[in-house]
Amino acid sequence: MNKELRVVAVVPSLNPDEKLKSVVEGLLEQGFFKVLLVDDGSSEDHKHRFAECVALDEKVELLVHEVNRGKGAAMKTAFAHILEKYPKCEGAVTVDGDAQHHPEDCRNCAEKMMEKDCVILGVRDFSGPDVPKRSRMGNRITSLVFKLFCGMKLSDTQTGLRAFPIDVLPQMLKTRGERYEYETQMLLDFKSLKIPYAEERIRTVYIEENQTSHFRVVKDSFRIYRMILAHFFKYSITSFAAYLLEYALYSGVTVLMNTTGDYDLIAVTVVAFVAARAVSSVFNFFMNQKFVFKAKCSIKKSLWKYYAVCIPLAILGLAFNTAGVGGAVWLDFLPPAVEEYVNLIIHPLVQVVMFLFTFAVQREWVYKTDSKHRFKRIKKSHKNKK
Secondary structure, eight states: OOOOEEEEEEEEESSOOTHHHHHHHHHHHTTEEEEEEEEESOOGGGHHHHHHHHTTOTTEEEEEESSOOOHHHHHHHHHHHHHHHOTTSOEEEEOOTTSOSOHHHHHHHHHHHHHHTSEEEEEOOTTSTTSOHHHHHHHHHHHHHHHHHHOOOOSOTTOOOEEEEGGGHHHHHHSOOSSTHHHHHHHHHHHHTTOOEEEEEOOOOOSGGGTTOOOOHHHHHHHHHHHHTHHHHHHHHHHHHHHHHHHHHHHHHHHHHHHHSOOOHHHHHHHHHHHHHHHHHHHHHHHIIIIISOOSSOHHHHHHHHHHHHHHHHHHHHHHHHHHHHHHHHHTOSOHHHHTTTHHHHHHHHHHHHHHHHHHHIIIIITOOOTTTSOOOOOOOOOOOO
């Protein structure tokens, strides 16, 4: 048996088969000082699997949910138990109970967690021939979505093998989610709260093409993607609302100036654009601050950042608008009645171009969590061995 690790191995399980016993045996051999099983509402004909594991060694403990509450809830139950009973340990490693994680990889992730003092994600290589097509494609799509919409580069977004330092567990209890989406929300919290993490390569093991998994393709995928894309969907809604407000004001000023005086078309474009953008930007800022990103930073700090981006983009947008209007006038291919309002056609085209760029900038910089609200590490001191 390997040298004992002051790390708890957490194994949440629902209706396990005979593989659960081999998982627990492997973890004990690797030196985990506690193996914490969580029975997440298993049926009576599967209860004996947990009893077999508990009988293996006094280091094995069992926590029970009377009804199925989900993998996330099971992990939270285990984390709370560890913080109460073993607050002096180094941390916890979550392990799937279907033998998809090799015991040596579990220990390696635990050792890396202690060495680097950060969360360790055990990531698989999905390029091998033994990986089920569903798993390979699902991970590629989810990784791409994470990169585009969350700004996170992750090799394995659904890995269940994760090692957590003990001081990170209280924050994980606050993470939203009760089922498989909980693990996805963890990743999002790592980014927003600046919780340090690293990846560690592990073996890619699929038994019977992962058919024992309790992952519900439609329901759980919907929960996961809803979390990943939440900011973008909300941003799209508020941006569209801000645009409608801006376009209404832009059109109103254009019609007003065209009907009350003989103004140059470029002058109309400039005045209408500046007036409309000034009003819509205030609306957009506060909606993004409170509704979209729910920013954990001061309004004062995010406000100056917002306008540091907004003003240059407004100037650039105005330049595109006036250039487009000027080009249409110079080409002289539109009827006079239409040409007078050509800026109302150019304006929405310019806004579409800038939409995605501003989303990334606001997510990564304007509404970035400030130091006051980031995760605070607890400085390590002398630990009394328990």
